[in-house]
Amino acid sequence: MSTKQTSAPGTHYSLLGVEPDASQEMIERAYAQQRERYNPERLSELDPELRQVAIARSAELERAYRILSEPARRRQYDASLGGAPGAAHAAQRGLSRRELTFAMAGAVVAVGLIAAIWVLTGRSSEPQGQAMSEVSRPAPGFVSPALDGGSINLADYRGQVVLLNFWGTWCEPCKRELPALQAAHEQLGSQGLAVIGVNLTGNEVLQGGDDASIRAFLDQYGVTYPIALDREGTISNDYRVFPLPTSFFIDAEGAIRYVHIGELTLDDVKATFARLRPSTSMQTSHKP
Structure with a gap:
């Protein structure tokens, strides 16, 4: 074939x-x-x-x-x-x-x-133990179409730690990190972590892709966490996304606390979540 x-x-x-x-x-x-x-x-x-x-x-x-x-x-x-x-x-x-x-x-x-x-963000060539860039600024809000229907409103996740991951189907490190992101969603979701993927859908369309092809791609990896469709590039522009993948860790109060450029591992997510994990009283049970 x-x-x-x-x-x-x-x-x-x-x-x-x-x-x-x-x-x-x-x-x-x-x-x-x-x-x-x-x-x-x-x-x-x-x-x-x-x-x-x-x-x-x-x-x-x-x-x-x-x-x-x-x-x-x-x-x-x-x-x-x-x-x-x-x-x-x-x-x-x-x-x-x-x-x-x-x-x-x-x-x-x-x-x-x-x-x-790698040099500017303090990372070695090994995926394990990569450094996070620590920041502190408000996370831009957004309401975006969701791949599985409906919409995703970032404000609905207030009270949880949000891992906002920008990705595309053509991006090889994005592909490699999908199992880690899915594992984080499954293992840490009940503890207050919300994983949201933001697909650069405008770029997908340029390559002849559509919602169905994005869904088929994700099905190969068993991805079940919510996917926002950035059709016009507005979200990636607001978050100043450049290389892919880029991930933002947003605390329970809605501030960006860490930025990670490049492939994430499950250990990366667990370690960062442990630093930002909200108290039990602050956690919400959001059902997208």
């Missing part, structure tokens, strides 16, 4: 949030969306460490766009990855997410950016 070529972590395609078979129009739309995310006026409001990460990311984004927007340079780039030009796979866009494979693993185009993220 034929499979759709997917963007590997660290490629110019993954930086833009598109597949290697993306049309020029899709690349233009993705670039416009990412450029707004890295607007200098927004960068000036970031915490110093996150600002440095964002600036590095922005520079990588510009380089990626310059190459992918010029057909000749794009063909050369595709060849350097060991794959056929993206246009050769355009006819396969209708395949489901269940059929996708991360076939181009090992590309190292953005090694410099990845290294910067």
